[in-house]
Amino acid sequence: MAGNSDPLTPRAKLAVTAGKAVAAASRAAGRGSGSVIGGRVALKLDPDLLARLAQSLDVVLVSATNGKTTTTRLIAEALRAAGPVVSNALGANMPAGITSALAGNSDAKFGVIEVDEKYLAGVARDTDPKCIALLNLSRDQLDRAAETRMMAEAWREGLAGTKAVIVANCDDPLVVWAASSSPNVIWVAVGQMWKDDAWSCPSCGGVMQRPGDDWFCGECGFRRPTPSWALSGDHVLDPHGSAWPIHLQLPGRANKANAASSAAVAAVFGVPPQVALERMYQVQAVAGRYDVVQFMQRDLRLLLAKNPAGWLETFSLIDPPPSPVILSVNARGADGTDTSWLWDVDYTRLTGHPIFVLGDRKLDLAVRLEVANQHFQVCDSLDQAVQMCPPGRIEVIANYTAFQDLRRRVGN
Known part of the structure; x- marks a missing residue:
């Protein structure tokens, strides 16, 4: 037509x-x-x-x-x-x-x-x-x-x-x-x-x-x-x-x-x-996803993962250990308020990475990481997490509204 x-x-x-x-x-x-x-x-x-x-x-x-x-x-x-x-x-x-x-x-x-x-x-x-x-x-x-x-x-x-x-x-x-x-x-x-x-x-x-x-x-x-x-x-x-x-x-x-x-x-x-x-080949980033941004003199790569299948694919992208990883999870309307899906994600794939945890539901995520025997630190803000990260590019993985929060903070 x-x-x-x-x-x-x-x-x-x-x-x-x-x-x-x-x-x-x-x-x-x-x-x-x-x-x-x-x-x-x-x-x-x-x-x-x-x-x-x-x-x-x-x-x-x-x-x-x-x-x-x-x-x-x-x-x-x-x-x-x-x-x-x-x-x-x-x-x-x-x-x-x-x-x-x-x-x-x-x-x-x-x-x-x-x-x-x-x-x-x-x-x-x-x-x-x-x-x-x-x-x-x-x-x-x-x-x-x-x-x-x-x-x-x-x-x-x-x-x-x-x-x-x-x-x-x-x-x-x-x-x-x-x-x-x-x-x-x-x-x-x-x-x-x-x-x-x-x-x-x-x-x-x-x-x-x-x-x-x-x-x-x-x-x-x-x-x-x-x-x-x-x-x-x-x-x-x-x-x-x-x-x-x-x-x-x-x-x-x-x-x-x-x-x-x-x-x-x-x-x-x-x-x-x-x-x-x-x-x-022209496509470099999609609505901020995969962007590498400069923040507090560090390179942060922003990765979106909204559900167990997405987290699994995202883990396959990140730099090998000991690259630091920041994880941020919210449970607002656009994310879905039920965080039980965190138990379906295989966080043992992060073994060897220093892990820093943020977001509205950081304690839900902390419990899940504890059960997966991962070493992590709970942080109050992105700034605090970045300050605590060892050298190297930082991989930042977040679900939907947490990702938008991070983009606002880094001015992306």
Whole structure:
């Protein structure tokens, strides 16, 4: 449907204008970007606004528990090779934030949209996407997110029969279950480090067999599909068997996996892997994640980890011991208030690192580290933790609102 000259009705234009005005007022008052409140006001004035704004775009939706924001950035960079892109690059990924982002750019050809897992089916209905990328599903925000099997079921029902091309991770059984109701799926093998949410079959509840990188249910025959794209070391293998080198400024295996999925999405829109992967090199940091900042004459690398799967991937990124590590955990609204997920994280991977603990729930984290036999010190502030750190670059790992607190403190 791309190319409509002006899909907006007078009411829609009024909604967009009002939303932008409210967002600007919110920014002026120092209350953040204003994108969410602006989007809410716009949708109140025109409940169909998201659908209207998406009409003139070729839309990609990206959903997952981990890696949504980074993958959205990588896909947006790749698709810029084929035309202007509008994206909710700052991660406001519910309908209000998405509406606000799309309202901000009227000449774009592509809309690359990160979507919160719970809202995927509804946003897909509104935006008529050409492609949907499904990366992974794992436990997250235990006080309010549906159990992972229920989330996979919601995706499966919501995407059944969709016209969109689904680009899905064949190594995550929950994602495969969700995507299997769709008629047009491109399977990508990008691995799955965290397996603790997929030991029972999402189809029948049987025990999942996991020999090597393969998986299957011995009871109902549900099994890993054959991928047409794959991450292989530092290369992406395309459906023709060609290997394309991945050059990223972002660290770690998880980001190579994100790049492989992004290359498969870009190919749906006619952007070849070589061009897509070269453009992804432009991405240095994503909303402050992976940034190395100077603070109190020290180099701090800021890493975001919001749930057990994210912490596991993040531990694989950090410098080897004895590099100091600062951990900060909050449990505010945006984080989820239940911190029992800390017990699912394997903190023995930090053995040998000097550890410093911060955040609203530093004592919850301290108890968990004590049980894991880690040596750590509890600190009252980032400044105190940095002063106590031995020499070397400091790895700072924080969950969502703790990460925002740290960015404010270091002026990032």
